[in-house]
Amino acid sequence: MAVAGEEILAVCKSLLFIHHTRIGLPSPHATIRSDYCIVRTKLEIFSRVMGERAVAPTVLSPDEMNCETTASSGKAEKVLVPTEEGEPSDEEAPSETAAEGIKKVEAIAIVWSRSELYAAYACVFLVYFVNSLQQQITSNLLPYVMSDFASHSLIPVTGIVSQILGGVLKLPIAQLINIWGRPQGLIVMTTLCTIGLILMAVCNNVQTYAAAQCFYWVGYNGIGFVLDVFIADTSNLRNRALAFAFASTPYIVTTWAGPKAAESFYAHSGWRWAFGCFSILTPIVILPLLYILFSNQRKAARLGFIQKRESGRTVKESLWYYFIEFDVVGILLISAGFALFLLPFALAGSQTDKWAAASTIIMLVLGVALLAAFGLYEKYLAPRSFIPFHLVTDRTVLGACGLSAVSFASFYLWDNYYLSYLQVVHQLSITTAGYVFNIFSIGCSFWAVVVAAAIHYTGRIKPLALYFGAPLNLLGVGLMIHFRQPSHSIGYVVMCQIFIAFAGGTLVICEQMAAMAAVKHADVAAILAVLGLSAAVGGAIGSSMAGAIWTNTLPDALTAALPEAEKARAGEIYGSLKEQLAFEWGSEARMGIVQAYGIAQRRMTIASTSVIVLMFIRAMFFNRPALVARYLAVGAALFTSTSAKTAAEWRESSIYQLLTDRFATTEGSAPDCSIRSYCGGTWKGIENKLDYIQGMGFDAIWISPVIHNIEDDTQWGNAFHGYWGDDPFTLNPHFGTGDDLKSLSDALHGRGMSLMIDVVINHLAANQPSTSVDYSVFPAPFNSASAFHTPCGIDYTNQGSIENCWLVTDTPSLPDIDSENGDVYTAMVNSVADIVKTYGVDGIRLDTARHVPKEFLTQFQEAVGVFVTGEVLDGNPDFVAGYQGPLSSTLNYPLWYPLVDSFMGGDFSALATTMGTVGSVFTDANALANFLDNHDQPRFASREGNDVVRDRNAATFLMFTSGIPVVYYGFEHRFGGASDPDNREALWGSGYNVDAELYKHIALLHQIRDLASGIGEKAAYFSTSAEVIGTSTQYMAIKRGAVVVVVSNVGAQGATDGFNVSGSQFDSGDQIVDLFSCTTATVGDGGAFDSTANNGEARIWIRSRDKGSFCP
Incomplete structure (x- = not known):
């Protein structure tokens, strides 16, 4: 999935209403990474939890995980789960503990298939769609719910406590799903949400409704939390904004459907049925996602990836353990403190003595005392604090949290009574009012995608927030002071809504991305929770202030504006929207109500505008250079695979093939080289010699396999060549570190060159004969005989035998991976896909491709997402052509056989005939990889009788015939090794002489090729076959x-x-x-x-x- 779909964390009106819920959903990456080392040791396999991308394990450079010592210590370097799929990191070493929920999600990521991942994403999108539709319907009905209880003025009050709980409970809920598991947490949250919906459907007073809201919002927030964590498990820093934005797109549809549905519910079945319907629908739409997660969790357990461990605790000890883990005391203190402090602002207007009332003073004093007690408890007494105090000193974090709080305070100041205002002042129906009300939602959802794209491509956050989002928000809300009055047309109000929508879509994305970019990955979950708490507190403050203004303004304004006959009913009218709408338009009473609304709305918008000024101060806290550097660095590491060359672009390339161990050492030394042993070549050595390669004109290199090989001495020497892999999840320490490989990739891309790696998915290697292989030394899921075909020798006249029998049964044997074992084969394929993604690989040469069934080659090609040329060692064009389709390309062995014979003094007729056949039976002959020799075949110079003229002729033909020219290292120095291992010489013996005759000839051929392809359309030249x-x-x-x-x-x-x-x-x-x-x-x-x-x-x-x- 090139760009996996993720979330936008509430970037529209309805999303802003619930944004405090989702903005703080912790990503599990921090815990996953900190716990991964112990999981990797235990399971001997890595798992994938993220971009982009997301079917199983993802590779990571060692410094980002720091699980193992580097190659310099002689130990293997692990290829592990990335922080942000390649983002730069300076993090501390991982911890030695792992929460059970983290282990479960890692295991799920290992075993599920790509189709199951797609299905899971579809389910997530469906849940978001239903939830957004539910929000649109119920928010439009809220004024009528409260009016039925004669409590229209308490609209903000009912949300304050639920808002606070929604913000405060984010980190405890994160703990819950990390300890119990994602699907388990989703069940708990769905249950709470459903209970809340049922209670709202059957409640008979405002107190029950308020209690139902608490259940509902905790559950609703929890559902969003688990879904966002799921998306974060498969996301990355630079692409996360885009993913969040696209996940909000259901609101573009539901904002139109919701108001009409709300009006229909109200007119026909009543508002209670709206809540009742969704109490049934919500769990139903979540069931398919639960099925996918639980079925893969069971599969992981069956394969041994999840080991059930007994805690050894008694019931009493378990209760105490969870009491500490969830910091229950801290949660109670901060929740009660904020609730008691903020509620009086909204309630004071309804008290007889208002601010002088004892209840108001007591709540304020207790609220301040509890908040102070919370700070002292968390700082000095809490065994496990859920507030990461060490993070809030960062200037960007402070800015993001402050911006979030201010944004939500300003928003809720003008938003709380907006729907009522539209119906009372502008005579809009529920449907029409809902449409106008949701202009903000639509604008946010649309504009968030634009802003996310801008962040993705530029890494700029601070300018968007400081010079666009904040000023536009100030303009929109400021204009409402003048235009949100009875004397002005609704069109002006809509204009203000559009301005504020674009500002909101900008600010929400910016504050989230800035906060995540400012901290190390291990702190991302915590910082999202703090950001969410800031949003919740800001929203609660805004609601409290709105309630205070409303309750202290509208009653007096109504009393003054109503006709004498209605003044006695001012309290009743104030408390019910239905009573307000019952007066005919134009009547003295109705126009008095409209006048009172105008006074209250003006004061609310003035307060909102005043708060916005603080946005500029908070946005200036952002550390712009650091954010830009981090985003662009992450993108460079992450998106190389998505920008990898297409088959059409590879046609224009020329490839220099080399064996890593034999090309160049890191220090540039020239050690003695035993032909069957490691000689010291490294990835860093290759990087240091890129001038040498590019000097011949090549724009791509093909290096030998990068994974760990068997370390034992065998009867055939060491595995210096890289084709005896025994752990596909670990890099070969002889060649360098993950950072070295990434550095090589970056250096190539910086020169406009490409990286192709050799890959083996057909088999692993063991230093025993097939009759006594010790499978336990392989990492899971390859650590049992069931992962491989039954040993047998290959009958090359039988394709079934070629695909199912072992390439070598002697020592060292090559156990043939059972491609029909989906779990095993998926792990192998995805290990390669993640190496491609993490290290910016542009292409793959697939070893022994004919030994793998074509249907699985198709899966492999899809999984890796880059150009793949497969080794199908056969001279029959019709047979080999069958592999182009499942793969992008093949090595052109059908052409190689007559090519070598022709230039060795044979007749050119066979070569000419084969060229015609190849052009007709292959779907794209220009994408085939042509060669004169390679590591498996005798060097060309060993055949041509010491005749450099033949070398030049053959190289000239290779460069201009149809297909991609591949030159094996050493050809430029006329290396003459015959068969393996003599054709695998160390290149440093040549002194890297750039004056060598063939070196200069190859450079000249590239210059002529560039000239020829530059006449007319370049793409046309490379898509035209040689005739x-x-x-x-x-x-x-x-x-x-x-x-x-x-x-x-x-x-x-x-x-x-x-x-x-x-x-x-x-x-x-x-x-x-x-x-x-x-x-x-x-x-x-x-x-x-x-x-x-x-x-x-x-x-x-x-x-x-x-x-x-x-x-x-």
Whole structure:
């Protein structure tokens, strides 16, 4: 999934109403990463919990996990779960404990399939859709609910306690799902939400309704929390804003459907049925997601990834354990403190003595005392505090939390009575009022995607918040002071709503992303919870202030504006929206109510505007340079796979193949090299020699496998080549660290070059014969015989035997992975996918591809998401062509056999015939990888009789025929090793001589190739196949684009036959030039000209006018 869909954390009106719920949902990454080392040791496999991307394990550089010592200590470096799929980190070493819920989600990530992941995301989106629809319906009905209890003025009061609980309980709920598990927590939260909905459906007084709200909001927040954690498990820092934004898109639909549905409920079945329906619908839509999570949890347990452990605690000890873990005392103190402190602001207006009332004073004093007690308790007495005090000193965190609190305070100041205002003052129906009310939701949902994209591509957060979001919010709310009055058209109010919506969509995303970017990954969950608490407190303060203004303004304004006949009913009218709407428009009573509303609304918008000024101060706290650097660094690490070259782009490449161990050492030394042992080549050594490679013109390298290999000495030496892997989740420490591999990838990309790695998914390796393999040494799920096919020797006349039997049964044996074992094969495939993602791999050469069933190759290609060329060692074009489709490409073995024979003095006719066949049976012959030799085949120079002219001819053909040219390291120095292992020499023996004859020839070929492909459309050149226009025993001519290439196989002895080319693309009378010798010729009829070889050398003909700087 290129960009997995995630959440936007409430960036619209309805989302802002519940944003305090979701903004603080802790990501499990922090705990997962801190606990991962012990899990990895125990399970011997990594798991994937995130981008983007998300089917199973993800690789990570060692410094980010720090589970094992690096290669310098001689120990293997683990390939583990990333913090943010590659984000830079300076974090401390992981802890040695792991919560059971974390282990469960890790195990689920290991075992589930891609289709199950897609299904889970679909379920998450459906839950968000239903929840948003429920919010739209019930929020539109809220004034009528309260009016039925003659308590219209208490609209803010009912939400204050639930808002506070929603904010305060975020971290305890995080603890709950980390200890018990994600699906278990989802069940608990769904139960609480459902209880709340049922209570609201059957309540008969405002007290029961308020209690129901507490159940509902804790459950509703908890559902959002678990879903956001699920999304965070498969997200990353730079892409998270986009993911959050797209998850809010249901609101674009439900904001239109909700008001109409609310009106229908109210008019026909009553508001109670609205709550009743959703008390049934909510658990139903969550059941499919629970099924996916629980079924994969059971699968993980069956495979041994989840080990049930007894705590050893008694019931009493368990109660005390959870009492401490959830910091119950701290929760009670802060919840009661905020509730008692904030409620008087909303209630004072309804008290007889108002602020002089004893109840008001007592609540204020107790509230302040409890908040003070909370601070002292958490600082000095709490065994386990749920407030991460060490984080709130960071300037960006302070700014983000302050911005969140101010945003929500300002929002709730003008929002609480807005729906009533639209109906009373502008005569709108429930449906129409709901549409206007939800302009904010729609605008936020739309604009959040735009802002998220801007953050994704630029990493800029502070300018968006400080110079766009805050000023636009100030403008929108400030204009409402003037326009939100009975004397102005509703159109002006809508204009203000649009301004505020765009501002809200900007600010919510910015504050979240700034907070997460400012801290280490281990603190992301905690900081989200603190941010959520800030939003909840700000919202509660805003609601309290709105309630205070309303209750201290509207009653007096009504008494003054109502006609004498209605003044006695002022209290009744004040408490019921239905009573207010019952007066006919234009009547003295109705217009008096409208006038009173205008006075109250003006005061509320003035207060809201005043609060907004604090936004600018808080936004200035953001550390802009640090945020930009972190976002761009994370993106560079993370999105290399999503920007990897397509097959069409790979057609334009040329690849330099090398064995890591034999190419270059880190220090640039030239140690003695035993041909069957590790010689010291490293990824850092390759990086240090990129000038050497790029000097020949190559824009891609293909390196040997990167995973851990068997360490034992075998009868065939060490596994220096990388093809005897025994742990696909661990990097090979002989080649360097994860940071070294990432550094190589970054260095290549910085030069405009690409990285291709060799991969083996068909088998692992064991230093025992097939009859006595010790499977327990492999990491799970490969640690049993059931993960592999039954040992048998291959019958190469039987494709079933090729796919199911072992490539080697002797020592060391190559146990053949059972591709029909979905759990095992998924783990293998996804291990590669995560290496690709973490280290920015652009392409894969897949070893022994013909030994893997095609249906599984298709899954592999889909999982890795990059160009894959497979090794199908067979000369039959029709057979090999069957693998292009499941894979992007194959090595062109059908062409290799006649190619080598032709240049060794054979006839060119077989090569010409094969070129035609390959072009017709493969779906894209230009994407095939052509080669003269490689690590499995004898070097070309070992066959050609010490004749460099043949080398130059063959290299010329390779560079200009259809397909991607691949040159095996050492060819440029005419290395002559025959078969394995002699064809795996150390390159440092050449001294990396850039004056070598073939080195310079290859560089020249690249220059000519660039010239030829630059005439006309470049893509057209590389999508056009080379066409054979003439052959003889000693010559072959091909045309491609603007050039005609004539090669010879006679070598330095020179051709004995002449050769005339006909059928070229040149016109009669054209002047052409050979770019090697600068010989010129005039083209005759039919595109004919003489091209007899000059001492056996190849020729590349081009129109003289197109020769560029060649042949001055």
